[in-house]
Each structure stands twice: as C-alpha cells, then as structure tokens.
Amino acid sequence: MKTIKLIPTLGRRFALSAALAVTISGTTFQTKAADEQFFPLQSYRVGPYAAGGTGFFGGFIDYLNLINIRDGGVNGVKLTWAEGETQYEVERGVEVYERLKNHPGIAAWNPLSVGIAYAMIDRITQDKTPLITINHGRTDSTDGRVFPYVFPLLLNPYSETSAIINYIGTKLGGLDQLKGKKLVVLYHGSPYGKETIPIYELLAQKYGFTVQQIEVPHPGNEQESQWLTIRRAKPEYVVLRGWGVMNPVAIKTAQKVGFPADHIVGNVWSNSEEDVTPAGEAAKGYVAITTQASGAQYPVLQEIVKTVYGAGKGNLEDKNRIGSVYHNLGIVNGILNVEAVRTAQEKFGHRTLTGDEVRWGFEHLKLDPARVEALGAKDLFHSINVTWDNHEGDGYVTFQRWDGKKWNVVSDWIAPDWALLRPIIEKSATAYATEHNIQLRTAAEAERVDTKPYVANK
Amino acid sequence: MNASASRFPRWLSPVALLAVAYGVLPLVGSSYLFEAILTPFLALSLAAVGLNLLTGYAGQVSLGSAAFMAVGAFAAYNFNLRVHGLPLLASLVLAGLVATALGVVFGLPSLRLRGFYLAVSTLAAQFFVEWALTKFSWFSNNNPSGVIDAPSLRIFGFSFDSSIGRYLFALTIVVVLTGLAQRLVDTQTGHNFIAVRDNELAAKVIGVPVLRTKLLAFAISSFIIGVAGALWAFAYLRTVEPAGFNLDRSFQIVFIIIIGGLASIRGAFFGAALLAVFPLILSRVGSYLLGDRFDSGVLDMSQRLVLGSLIIFFLIAEPDGLVALWDRLKRRLLPMPNNP
Numbered sequence: 001m002k003t004i005k006l007i008p009t010l011g012r013r014f015a016l017s018a019a020l021a022v023t024i025s026g027t028t029f030q031t032k033a034a035d036e037q038f039f040p041l042q043s044y045r046v047g048p049y050a051a052g053g054t055g056f057f058g059g060f061i062d063y064l065n066l067i068n069i070r071d072g073g074v075n076g077v078k079l080t081w082a083e084g085e086t087q088y089e090v091e092r093g094v095e096v097y098e099r100l101k102n103h104p105g106i107a108a109w110n111p112l113s114v115g116i117a118y119a120m121i122d123r124i125t126q127d128k129t130p131l132i133t134i135n136h137g138r139t140d141s142t143d144g145r146v147f148p149y150v151f152p153l154l155l156n157p158y159s160e161t162s163a164i165i166n167y168i169g170t171k172l173g174g175l176d177q178l179k180g181k182k183l184v185v186l187y188h189g190s191p192y193g194k195e196t197i198p199i200y201e202l203l204a205q206k207y208g209f210t211v212q213q214i215e216v217p218h219p220g221n222e223q224e225s226q227w228l229t230i231r232r233a234k235p236e237y238v239v240l241r242g243w244g245v246m247n248p249v250a251i252k253t254a255q256k257v258g259f260p261a262d263h264i265v266g267n268v269w270s271n272s273e274e275d276v277t278p279a280g281e282a283a284k285g286y287v288a289i290t291t292q293a294s295g296a297q298y299p300v301l302q303e304i305v306k307t308v309y310g311a312g313k314g315n316l317e318d319k320n321r322i323g324s325v326y327h328n329l330g331i332v333n334g335i336l337n338v339e340a341v342r343t344a345q346e347k348f349g350h351r352t353l354t355g356d357e358v359r360w361g362f363e364h365l366k367l368d369p370a371r372v373e374a375l376g377a378k379d380l381f382h383s384i385n386v387t388w389d390n391h392e393g394d395g396y397v398t399f400q401r402w403d404g405k406k407w408n409v410v411s412d413w414i415a416p417d418w419a420l421l422r423p424i425i426e427k428s429a430t431a432y433a434t435e436h437n438i439q440l441r442t443a444a445e446a447e448r449v450d451t452k453p454y455v456a457n458k
Numbered sequence: 459m460n461a462s463a464s465r466f467p468r469w470l471s472p473v474a475l476l477a478v479a480y481g482v483l484p485l486v487g488s489s490y491l492f493e494a495i496l497t498p499f500l501a502l503s504l505a506a507v508g509l510n511l512l513t514g515y516a517g518q519v520s521l522g523s524a525a526f527m528a529v530g531a532f533a534a535y536n537f538n539l540r541v542h543g544l545p546l547l548a549s550l551v552l553a554g555l556v557a558t559a560l561g562v563v564f565g566l567p568s569l570r571l572r573g574f575y576l577a578v579s580t581l582a583a584q585f586f587v588e589w590a591l592t593k594f595s596w597f598s599n600n601n602p603s604g605v606i607d608a609p610s611l612r613i614f615g616f617s618f619d620s621s622i623g624r625y626l627f628a629l630t631i632v633v634v635l636t637g638l639a640q641r642l643v644d645t646q647t648g649h650n651f652i653a654v655r656d657n658e659l660a661a662k663v664i665g666v667p668v669l670r671t672k673l674l675a676f677a678i679s680s681f682i683i684g685v686a687g688a689l690w691a692f693a694y695l696r697t698v699e700p701a702g703f704n705l706d707r708s709f710q711i712v713f714i715i716i717i718g719g720l721a722s723i724r725g726a727f728f729g730a731a732l733l734a735v736f737p738l739i740l741s742r743v744g745s746y747l748l749g750d751r752f753d754s755g756v757l758d759m760s761q762r763l764v765l766g767s768l769i770i771f772f773l774i775a776e777p778d779g780l781v782a783l784w785d786r787l788k789r790r791l792l793p794m795p796n797n798p
Contacts, residue, residue, distance in 0.1 A: 094695060218701055
C-alpha cells in the first residue's frame, strides 16, 4: 500500500497508459499481420503495351480472387494487392515500388518489365523480397548463388532461344541441318529485346548457321526498312523477338515484302492473340513458342469463370479474352506465386510471411505434373522445379500455330538445352558478382531465413 | 538595389528554403518522399536550369536535352568504371565536360540557324546520341541488354546510399550548380545571353561577341544538363538505359521551362514541380479516392486530363509561367510596406 502511494501520480498514470498502449498496439499488430499477404502490382493498362499488361495482370488478379473466394485465402491468409500504373516506363515503376514497398506483408514483386526489374534488383535485395520475372528478365539471375531474390520463373531468355533453335532444327530435319543455313532475329529495341543477342551468336557458332540480328526501335510501328533488309538476306527462318505493337506490324510487313508467315517463329512475347489478330490473314500459319497453352477449357479457368466472373469480380473488361495467352500467363503466374506462399507456409506457419520466407518458398517450389493436375492446370503448363541455385525451375515449352482464329498446339512439351546453357549463365553471374563484390551464396546460407518483417529505412 | 523596398532582405527566402531542404526535410520525410519525389524532382529541375540558360536566357531553342543527359549519365558511368580510383565527384565533373564538348559540337548550327530551324537541328543530337549509345555496346560495358547499373555513391569514404543520402547528394550538387547559374545571369556574360536573345543585330552592334556567346551558352547549358543526367541515373534510378533518355524526356524539359517561366532560374523548379511531382500527387490522391472503383488505367487517363487542363489554365492565367504567377500572388498577399 505504502509503495503505491509513493509513486507520483503522474508517473503512475504514464505507466498505466504505456501498458495500455502496448497491449492495444500489440493486438492490432497481431490481427493485422495474421491474415494478409500483399502483392504490389506495377501494372500497365495504358500505353503501347496495354494489351500485355491488362491480360497478364487481369489473369493474376483473377487467380488471387479465385483463391480468396473459393478457399478463403491460402490456409486462411487473405491475399491482397494494390496496383500502380507504370505504362512500362522505368521511372514510373520505381515510383510505384517506392510507394508500395512499406506495405506490410509483401509476398513478391511481379513487374513484367525487364527495365523495371533491372532497376529493382538492388532495392529488393536490400529489402529481402522476391522479384518474379516470369518468362523474361535477366538471364543470369537464374543463378541463385548470385541473385538470391530474383526469379526468372519457367523460362529465361536463353532457354527460350535454345528451344526456338531446337524447334527450327527439327523443322529442317535435325539440328545438323542447321549448318550453313541463315537465320534473322528481329528484336525489340529495349533491354528485353537485346538480352539474347550473345546467345544467338553462340548457338550460331555451335551449330554452324549464320545469324543476322536486326533491331526494331521501340515501339516498332514502322519496320519497312528492316523487312527489306530481310528480303535481301533471304533467311531460312526469321525469329520474331517482339513486344506489343511491334508484332502485328512485323507480320503485316513480312507479307508486304513477300516473306512467308510460316517461316517466322515468334518468341514468348510474340505469341498472343493481340499479336496476330490485328495482322488478319497475314498471320495464318505463324508459329510461336509458349510456356502455357491458350484456351479456357482447363479446370482452373472454368472455376475462375464460374466463381470469379460469376460473382462479378472478374478483372478483364472483355470477357472474350478469358483464356487468351496473356490471361493464361497471368493465371500461371498467380499459381506459381500462390504455391510459393503455400510452400513457405508449410515450413513457417499459416500466417503472414516475410519477404525472405516467401523467397524460401520460391526456392522450394516444386510442382510436378500430378500437382499441376490437382491445381486444375493440366496441359495449361507442364511443371516447375525451382531450387536455391536454379531460379528458373526447368520450365517446359511448346509451340503453337495460329490458324486465323485460334492457337493450336503443334508440338509436345519440349525441354530447352539446360546443360548447354548453365555454364554460360554461371559465367555471366559470377562476372556480375565480381563486379559488385557479391559473395557467392551457399546452400546452407539459402536455408537461413529472416523471419523479421522488413522495415524500410527512413 | 533598394533593399528597403522589400520587407524582407533578398537573401532571406533562399536561405530559408535551404534550411528547410537541409534541416527540416531529412528529419520529417519518408523514404518515399526522398526516393520517388524529391530526387527525380531535383535532377529534372537541374536539367531545366541548364536548358533555361540556353533557351530562356540566350534564346537558342533546343530539343536535345535528354541526349545531353544521356551523355552525362553514360560518361559518368564509364569514367567511374574504367578509371580506377577516380573519385565520384571527379567523374561527375568529367561527365559534365564530355556533355559540354558534345553540346558545343551540336551548338555549331546555331551560328547560322534560328528558332524552329535550330530546334530541328538539335533533334539530330537527340537521335544521334540515342543511336550511338544503343549501337556501340562499349558504352554500356558490353552488357547484353544495354542497361547499366549505377555505382554506389561514395565520397571521401562516406556512403550516400541511403535514401536521405541520395537526396542530400543530389541536393548539394543542384544547389551548387544552381547558385553558379544564378550568379552567371547577373554577370556580363549573362547580359550578353539576353542581348543575343532579344536582338542579335543590336547585340553585335554594341560589341557583344555573338558567336562566342552562343557557343558558351551551349557549353554551360550542356554541362549542367549532363550532370543532371548523371544524377538522374546514379541518385534516382540506379540503372540507366538509353531509351530512358528519349525525345519524350527532351520535350518534358522544354515544357518544364515554358510552364515554369522562361529566363528564370526559379521557374525551372516551379515547372519541374508541376510536371514531375504534381502527377505523382494526383495519382496518389486519385488511387486513394477512387482506387477501389476504377482500375489503374482509367485513373491514369483521367490524371492526364486533369493535368492537361491545369496546364492550360495556368498558361492562360499567366503566360509568363508559374514563376510570374507566384510573384503576383506574393505581391497580393504581402503588400510592399512603401506602397500605399
């Protein structure tokens, strides 16, 4: 009794309110942190690449919505997101990153732009948050020893190149038939477009064909001179490494100069309906590589149509685009992100994860064909097997031909020549590590996970 | 020079501004404020200061500002990469000098061309530089995608890599160069600039060396724009690709000085605030108020409408730019004591 009287009133009041504040803030922290995993989206719905942006982010959001509506989130953890418009411009992407990076419970960044991804590598490595560049990005970030937080999932640009050359080889009757042949690569004048220049040169040396690489300045709505050069060069095949409006213009101009569409092979960003439909008849017979088939017949798409669009929460304005290439890529991207979160939750608990925990989830993301089927995505994509040092995850590709109305798959699931590419990737990655004084990460270090939520420096 | 004409001494407002920029903002700002708003604002303002010397004061229209920014950024990167042990500040200055050299070369047509014709010839700089930086991969250290990573910001062993550090680094360079530019326009050279702009023949008659003055304007302006480009790359984006310095950026800088106020150092900052910072604020307010109902594309389009109408409104209200509008506002709010 006596002691209490001795405490000055002011001090007691302070102690009480402090205790109260701690309990209140403690409880709010818990309820807030217990049930949300956040996806910051640097989307682009206007500008020259809006078709890709609306389809991809539409599919991604549709899948997150499906998980929320059908399953109540991932093991009870709700998935949330916020969008910031980038128009595919680097500085806008950086601005959106700075705007959203302090949101609690960030799972991963998915900018769908090589330029923006490049600008974020330093930043997200410091924040310890994964950066997903599905089917694109910096090839040497496949090497998880040097880039712990960057994931060019399913197909990095070099694997894509290898698969395309293999496909052309089989069309010619075997890889040895490539010898003495001539190929032209028509590439988009951007970091993304240039990424594969050295690997085409290397494969040309290996297989004895000649390759001429021609740039189309961004955005690519004028290609007369490039195609006249191609007509003079008379190549066996043209590889179209385009993006956005460049693709239909390329196909139309090819027809104008008399180059047959069935000898143009599109890369993974020249493979959508939006790339061929504007070209009309000229695109008939055009073949493109893809990691995910198009069409809405897959169970996961049927569920999205029923559950998400049925509830009026679908993200695509034009329902005809459901099941299109970009929409399906967004859905596959959603599956990979959500499954990485699920994988990490099995280890760290069913709660909001830190960026580093999700990174661990991505590094243990294994979806074999059986699991893919269980997810309702059989034949939509093949499989993935990401490890701590292979951040691509051995994705398979297939080829599809445009018949004027829709894409038809014309090949099996094909594996790129990973064994050939790995040493090249490691060489480039270790060069980057030396230049930036980065210690190569070991398997043991990859297992060490930061479970403290990230707080941005002020 | 009647200091008593104003209630406040002339030095007060810049000193107060600096006190806020150095003393108050680092204490209260968030990393978003520094990294996404202030650092790009400073870099663009500096580029606009450079262009304003050339276009606003000396009357030479240029559409090649982004090219000189690119030259500055890539030169600073290459000096830093290839000359070992070169301090960062030295590579910045050298980068500015490389931009200067190129600026003088592309300024040569100004000796015979004027107005729109000169503007078109500076377009050549824009296209040539973008082409050269893309074509010769040596400039980007043979990086396959042509994107360069900025080095870390270290001066005398002290790191400026935090968001406040980057801001203070950019701020200090901008303050020094802006101070020099402000000083320059009060000297004989600055008066020569204006004389050449207002009437070339009259300037020649009173003994202004017209050719030298024009080339000097190109040189100084390109130096400042080059350093601004290096800041944009090193302090803000931390990565640079040639496409980031395209014609759009050149136009943006021209619009900044037109809207801010030609022939005014302060105008560059006002214009940059409206064209670079205001859209960000608008976008945040827009997504905060309407983000649940519309997707980001619709919001972005409506922001353009708002920004466009505001620009028209401002220019009708005050054709001499925001800086004139600001001065009028100030005169109304703070009446001069000796005015009855």
